[in-house]
Amino acid sequence: MNEAWYRLGMLLVLAAGVWEGPLAIVFRVFTDKAPDVLTAANYLPAPWCYLAATGAALAALAVIALLDTAHKRALARQDPR
Numbered sequence: 001m002n003e004a005w006y007r008l009g010m011l012l013v014l015a016a017g018v019w020e021g022p023l024a025i026v027f028r029v030f031t032d033k034a035p036d037v038l039t040a041a042n043y044l045p046a047p048w049c050y051l052a053a054t055g056a057a058l059a060a061l062a063v064i065a066l067l068d069t070a071h072k073r074a075l076a077r078q079d080p081r
């Protein structure tokens with residue numbers, strides 16, 4: 001796996017996870033902004049929006065863990081020591 005693609009993937013997943021997770025909750029609790037496509041969890045009613053935002057953050061962490069594992073395996077295959 002090319003290092004640049006790995007880093008880009010990690011950055012995009014991290015940004016999406018943070019935006020749809022904690023920032024969606026912050027927008028819901030502390031602002032009067034209406035929900036939009038960037039904070040999709042806020043379209044849900046009160047208890048479910050928090051669960052959806054937490055699920056999005058956890059899913060992003062799982063994808064980051066998978067990307068990290070795949071990156072380590074790719075590096076191990078390249079270096080046959």
